[in-house]
Amino acid sequence: MDLNSSILVGLLGYFGAWGLIYLQKFTRSLQDPPGSTYLTSGSEQFHWKYPTFHSVAKNQLEGRLPSNIGVILPNLLEFYGGGNKFSGPIPVSFSNASGLQKLDLSSNNFTGFVPVELGTLRGLYILNLEFNQLGSGTREASDLNVITHLINCTSLKALSLAGNRLSGTLPNSVANLSTQLKSLLLGGNLIHGSIPIGIENLINLTNLGLERNLLSDGIPIGIGKLQNLNFLYLRNNNFSGKIPFSLGNLIPLLYLRMDGNSLEGSILQVLETVKIYLSCGLVQISSAVTYQNNSLVYPHY
């Protein structure tokens, strides 16, 4: 179904009157294996069930979103358009819907860049743009500079840009993102350089996914200060050096994957604390913990 049809624009107007638009089509089940880090699965915090507008989502929607979408829907609060076949750029005008809190355009075919103007949305709570074709795909780019523009979004709880073609380095301003942030998912891009030390400021982080990039250098010791981490996915990068012992402090850690790097040592050497905790407090699941190639996977429960 082509969204350019006047019927769809009419529908957007009709449902937009309530400020909520659900055009989400599930592409993955919530039971997906824990090896995947994206917002629609993984941690309990983000096991959302999206209301789906079936009569629209039955066919996958395609075409471009109207470039003036945020101007014609100024009261938009939530826009869920994941799992369709939308293409073209993400309309900059989403920033004109100044109350927008949740924007999910995941699993489409959007191209171009993440509009930096989204950073003017002070109430932005969830920004999920994972699994599109965003970014330049060229090494010299600075596609991640959009992060600098999101630092005024002080309510931001979840940011996923995973599974795109974003290149360049992770800016130091990642440290200035909201301390409310629980999920930062940037895996499956072309990000190089090192993890900024300031990432330790994001003390509420529960899910950190940087897997399948070109990141290098050492893993910052300060990651051990992120006491709420459940998912730490660093696999398939070019990290080197010793695995910081501080990771042993991460008691709630449920999924840790660091395989596919050039790290020295084994996570088993640094996770004594976790093992002790397991053997004392959670005996019933400890036998199911699997370990392979610097990956420690606790069973899903």
Ligand SMILES: *[C@@H]1O[C@H](CO)[C@@H](O)[C@H](O)[C@H]1NC(C)=O
């Ligand atoms: C939309 O927002 C941009 C800034 O992001 C602003 O320059 C423009 O004037 C706004 N347009 C309308 C119609 O409000």
Ligand SMILES: *[C@@H]1O[C@H](CO)[C@@H](O)[C@H](O)[C@H]1NC(C)=O
């Ligand atoms: C995505 O867009 C590209 C061109 O921009 C096109 O070649 C490709 O077929 C599209 N994929 C899907 C799944 O629509």
Ligand SMILES: *[C@@H]1O[C@H](CO)[C@@H](O)[C@H](O)[C@H]1NC(C)=O
């Ligand atoms: C954040 O807000 C401050 C105060 O309004 C403003 O000066 C600054 O330019 C904003 N930063 C960004 C990146 O939008």
Ligand SMILES: *[C@@H]1O[C@H](CO)[C@@H](O)[C@H](O)[C@H]1NC(C)=O
């Ligand atoms: C970002 O945070 C650092 C401290 O971590 C601070 O020095 C810097 O001024 C902040 N930048 C902005 C733009 O707020």
Ligand SMILES: *[C@@H]1O[C@H](CO)[C@@H](O)[C@H](O)[C@H]1NC(C)=O
């Ligand atoms: C961490 O998250 C909790 C719960 O959302 C919130 O109450 C708290 O203010 C956050 N901490 C910081 C430093 O933002």
Ligand SMILES: *[C@@H]1O[C@H](CO)[C@@H](O)[C@H](O)[C@H]1NC(C)=O
């Ligand atoms: C991996 O990192 C090393 C330095 O630690 C560097 O020499 C090498 O070029 C990097 N490889 C890739 C593919 O980026």
Ligand SMILES: *[C@@H]1O[C@H](CO)[C@@H](O)[C@H](O)[C@H]1NC(C)=O
């Ligand atoms: C562990 O690493 C070995 C050697 O690199 C490889 O053959 C094996 O498939 C890896 N196992 C997993 C589960 O990734």
